[in-house]
Amino acid sequence: MSGSTQPTTPVVTDAGGDDAAKVPDTRDSRWGDAFQRVVSGGWAVSLGAVVLAVLAGSIMIAFTDEGVQEASQYFFARPGDTLAAIGQAVGGAYAALFRGAVYDFRADDFATGIRPLTQSLTYATPLIAAGLGVALAFRAGMFNIGGLGQMLAAAAGAGWVGFAFDLPAGVHLVVALVVGILAGALWAGIAGVLKATTGAHEVIVTIMLNYVAFYLLSYLLATPGLLQAPGSANPKSPPMKDTAVLPDLLGARYALHLGFLLALVAVVVVWWLLNRSSAGFAFRAIGENPHAARVAGIHVPRTTVLAMVTSGALIGLAGATQVLGLITTGFGSDIDAGIGFDAITVALLGGSNPVGVLFASLLFGAFKAGGSAMQASQRIPIEIVLVVQSLIVLFIAAPPLVRAVFRLPQPDRKRPAPRRTSKKTQDTTTAVER
Incomplete structure (x- = not known):
C-alpha cells in the first residue's frame, strides 16, 4: 500500500512463537530514566548552586578591580578594553585561586x-x-x-x-x-x-x-x-x-x-x-x-x-x-x-x-x-570568597531558583514505564494507523 507509514517502536519478541507477547525495547527509556535521575537529583542542584555562586563572584571581582573601573570610563568609545580588563581580572583571580589551592605551576619543582x-x-x-x-x-x-x-x-x-x-x-x-x-x-x-x-x-x-x-x-x-x-x-x-x-x-x-x-x-x-x-x-x-x-x-x-x-x-x-x-x-x-x-x-x-x-x-x-593566594597576588578582597560560600548556601536553600536557571526537571517527574502489548493488539494498532 503506497503512502507514508508511521514509524513503529522497536520490539523484542519473547521466546514462544507468534502468540508470545512482544515488549517494546526499553534500552532508550532506561538511559532516559538514568539521565532524568541525574539532572533532577540533588547533585545537579548542588553543582548548579556552585556555578551560580562562582558567576556571582566573577561579577564582584570585575566591579572591584581597578583596571576594570578605569577602562569602563570610556566603555562606549572602546568597549573592547573593558571586556579585556574584565577577562584579565576574573581569569587572573581564579588562576591565583587554582595556584593557591591545587597546584602552583610557577613553582620550580613538583x-x-x-x-x-x-x-x-x-x-x-x-x-x-x-x-x-x-x-x-x-x-x-x-x-x-x-x-x-x-x-x-x-x-x-x-x-x-x-x-x-x-x-x-x-x-x-x-x-x-x-x-x-x-x-x-x-x-x-x-x-x-x-x-x-x-x-x-x-x-x-x-x-x-x-x-x-x-x-x-x-x-x-x-x-x-x-x-x-x-x-x-x-x-x-x-x-x-x-x-x-x-x-x-x-x-x-x-x-x-x-x-x-x-x-x-x-x-x-x-x-x-x-x-x-x-x-x-x-x-x-x-x-x-x-x-x-x-x-x-x-x-x-x-x-x-x-x-x-x-x-x-x-x-x-x-x-x-x-x-x-x-x-x-x-x-x-x-x-x-x-x-x-x-x-x-x-x-x-x-x-x-x-x-x-x-x-x-x-x-x-x-x-x-x-x-x-588570590588576595596576595591579585589584591582581591578575601571577603569575596566568603560571599561565594554564602551564595552557595543561598542557592542550595532555593532549589526552584537553580532548577529554573538551568532548566532542570523536577525530581517527581518520571518517564512513563513501557507497557507490554500482545501481538494481536499491535496488529490492530498498525491496521488503524494505515
Missing part, C-alpha cells in the same frame, strides 16, 4: 608545586568530620547547629590530655583522640537528652550550649593551673607534647597529617552506618516520620539521643584533629576557626550524603587555601 593541594586537604580535614556530624543529624531529622560548642569541648578535652599527661607514643595520641571524641559526644548528648525527655528544640539548646562552651573554655584558658600555659598572661594553652601530635603523612615539609586519613575513615563508617546498619535505618526512620517510626517499634527518644551523641562524636573528631594537628603552639578559644558553622554549609551542599560531604569539604578547603 614537590613545591603540589604544596597548595596538601594545604587544601589540611583545611578540609576538620570540615569533613564536622560536616559528617551535621549531615547525620540532618538525616535523623535534627538541626545540630552546635558544632562550635562541640568542637570547643572536644578541643578542651583532647588538648588537656595532649599537654598534661606523659604517656607512651601511640597510646598518648589515641587517648587524646578518644577523650576529644567523647567530649564532643557528651556536649551534643545534652541537647539530645533535653529533646528526647522534654521536647526542647535542638536548635535553641545547641545555640545556648555554644555560648556556654565558648565562655567556659575562655575561663579555663585564662586561669592558671587549668588550661592556661604556665607563666603566660595570654589565654592560651601549652603546646601539645610530641607523643600526642598527629604525625605528618608526607613529611615535615607539608602540613597534611594523619587526621585526613581519620576523616576518610569517618566517611566510610558514616556511609555504612546510614545505609547498612539497623541504627542508621532507625536514624533515617525518625528523620522521615517519627510517628511512623514509633509505630514500627523504634524507640524514638533513645534513637534521638543516640543520633545526637553520634553527631557530636564526629564533630568532636574535628575538634580533636584541630588541636592535635598543632606542632609547636597551643590553642586558644578561636580554635574552632568557623568550622562549626561551615560544617552546616558543607552538609547542605553535600546533600547530607557522606560522599557529598567529602567533596563539599574539599571544595571549601580549596576556597580557604586559595583565597589567601
